[in-house]
Amino acid sequence: MLESMFEWLFGSSWNLVVIQQEVIENLREFAKANHPREFSAFLGGEIQNKKLIVTRLLYQEFHSDQNSAIIKQNLPLLSGMIGTVHSHSSPNNSPSLTDLRGFSKHGQVHGILAYPYDEKSFALYDSRGKKVNFIVDSGKQ
Numbered sequence: 001m002l003e004s005m006f007e008w009l010f011g012s013s014w015n016l017v018v019i020q021q022e023v024i025e026n027l028r029e030f031a032k033a034n035h036p037r038e039f040s041a042f043l044g045g046e047i048q049n050k051k052l053i054v055t056r057l058l059y060q061e062f063h064s065d066q067n068s069a070i071i072k073q074n075l076p077l078l079s080g081m082i083g084t085v086h087s088h089s090s091p092n093n094s095p096s097l098t099d100l101r102g103f104s105k106h107g108q109v110h111g112i113l114a115y116p117y118d119e120k121s122f123a124l125y126d127s128r129g130k131k132v133n134f135i136v137d138s139g140k141q
């Protein structure tokens with residue numbers, strides 16, 4: 001109820017998430033390059049015709065170690081920020097409790113790319129930590 005009112009007020013509703021292939025490719029490269037440290041970034045994109053389209057990674061200064069990736073940034077200053085993404089150095093792509101706390105604060109969708117950083121190890125969640133289906137847009141029709 002509150003949520004639908006929010007959507008009505010802000011026009012931010014979407015029923016499909018589309019991730020551009022390039023975003024996934026970039027994410028995989030960064031995750032591999034940082035292994036075994038975790039890599040994190042923000043997702044940039046927009047809502048068009050009820051589709052949440054993820055078009056790019058937004059990089060910010062971050063502190064990263066094996067257990068946590070803490071982003072140091074004032075989020076509202078980032079335009080087009082629609083969520084977050086980070087890697088896990090283990091094969092588990094479920095959000096940790098710390099991840100869930102972050103999800104609820106920062107944006108609408110949250111990706112986790114787990115080791116070994118391939119397509120199958122990527123999962124997407126909403127701000128409550130519920131799994132979200134998505135399609136990958138390769139740019140080819």
Ligand SMILES: [Zn+2]
Binds near residue numbers: 086087088095112
């Ligand atoms: Zn995590």
